[in-house]
Amino acid sequence: MKTQFDQALQDRLVRYAAIDSQSDETSPSSPSTAIQFDMLNLMVEELKEIGAQDVELTEYGTVLATVPGTAEGPTVGFLAHVDTAPQFNATGVKPRVIKGYNGGDITYPDNPDLVLSPKDHPYLAGKEGHDLITASGTTLLGADDKAGVAVVMTLAQHLIDNPDIPHGPIRIAFTPDEEIGRGVDPQLPKDLGVDFAYTLDGSDVGEIIYESFSADRAVVTIKGVSIHPGWAKEKMVNAAHLASKIIQTLPQATMTPETTDEREGFLHVTDMNGGSSEMEIKLILRDFERDGLAAKGDLLRKVCDAVQASEPRAEITCEIYPQYRNMRYWLEDDMTPVDLALEACKANGIKPISIPIRGGTDGSRLTELGVPTPNIFCGMQCVHGPLEWVSVQDMAAATNVCLTLSQLAAKK
Incomplete structure (x- = not known):
């Protein structure tokens, strides 16, 4: 159950979740809130520290970077968004780690009346023994999508630290304002410069989503x-x-x-x-x-x-006003990125799940703009509220799928 990525993922998510980066639909600014720069600037620093190349913070508030390829292959993008949902309090998040979850009810130190129960949340019942991260009861956690951010950063560091792993060029993007439907600037497809991409913005292990609202x-x-x-x-x-x-x-x-x-x-x-x-x-x-x-x-x-x-x-x-369109309309013309993700899941012993997502991602808009971008799970659960949680081991499974996917793409 434990993996080489667990500690790095746990440390990153705990660090990121404590940063208030909530977006605001009523703001005309881009990004919509100045506090998102606390995450964006941190991403720039961390990408430089791990040795990523071409690190930049664009004028429209997206962080871009490159992991140079070690083999021939298409250029693949991995994206996650740094903002958290405006529907619930995100100020003063106090992440906590529950090591080796015992399978029972989870209570919250700052809200004794709040209970997360496997009776009400069947997916939780299957996570006995996992290390879980939750908030303290009065805020959301922000695993949507800081779990995705942690996965992408951990993947990037592992590829940079292990140049013997064969993969094509990898492009990284961290976007603002996804939660209010403004995460994809019209310039992003050109600036990203990929053949296809993936958002890490899904929940259950095995989710490979290529159909959205x-x-x-x-x-x-x-x-x-x-x-x-x-x-x-x-x-x-x-x-x-x-x-x-x-x-x-x-x-x-x-x-x-x-x-x-x-x-x-x-x-x-x-x-x-x-x-x-x-x-x-x-x-x-x-x-x-x-x-x-x-x-x-x-x-x-x-x-x-x-x-x-x-x-x-x-x-x-x-x-x-239009926001985004079902990514299926474009992906069904070329299922290559979807097929690679499905193959990567199976190679890791994970049964793929491809159901229509009752929501949207930055990938919905990116796909519409010409960059095929299905969505991959990163473990987030009960998002946009105080019961939000994530399994560290689910995040590790997502990291392994992305690692395998990067190698499979280089063989195409």
Whole structure:
């Protein structure tokens, strides 16, 4: 069970997770938060320390580096993102290591009422004897995607320290703002300069993902008519009431995240802000197929139009913005990177798992921009909340798969 990579991976993740690098969708900056530079600058330092070449921090906030090839072969990229999700507190993360997990419930020192139980999380039940890393109960851990960062850094160091391992040129990229859908700058495909790439941003051991959601985001703005409530009869138009009407008119039982699974898409209200005079609703739209995504956008517009028609004195606008598309549309034309990853799993005695991911990665956007980029597991579990955890041995399995993959690519 123990591997040569365990200690390095554990030390890296504990060090990285303690750094607050949360992204912020409301910020117009790139990266969206200055604190992400704490991770980005650290990546630059560590890459230089291990002997990587061409280390740079781009103007758009991505760290790039090269591990020179020791054999002929395609140039392969490995990517992970440094930001953590804005959905839950990420300030003051206190990572802790549970050595040789005993298979029982896990409690948290800073939140005694919080329990991570194998009864509720079957994947955890299979990790008895593993070394687990969790937070302390009041923050997320940030294994999404600092576990991926740790895997990529550990892979890079091992290849540099062992030049007898045959592999083609390897390009490393650490991106910001993946959690808010802004991780791939239009310049990245050219600057990365690879034949194909992989994100280390998956969960269960064996996951090789080449199908993701297609995604749009929407902003609905409702402007009412404001007047003193004491003199409001037949004059006031309450924007908050209209916002509520829009949300209630959308399908509640068949098209929300909590009512869908597998290949079903959804409309998800993420934020409501404002008051009686003006309201803003933010939503995300998800579907595996382009026409399904377009249909959800049409539905949202029709609901807004219907509510607008019910109150012509209001002003309701609905803007929909593209985020990323299902990587399958491009990967199915050339499955070479997927096939290599599947072969690498099997060579390590791991049964591959390829199911559609109900989310997206930087690879979704990269693939759309011409760089085939499926996703590989790195062990993260229960992400975006206080129960987040990862097995050090799962991270080691991902490192071994990437190592094998690098060698297999050189033989093609």
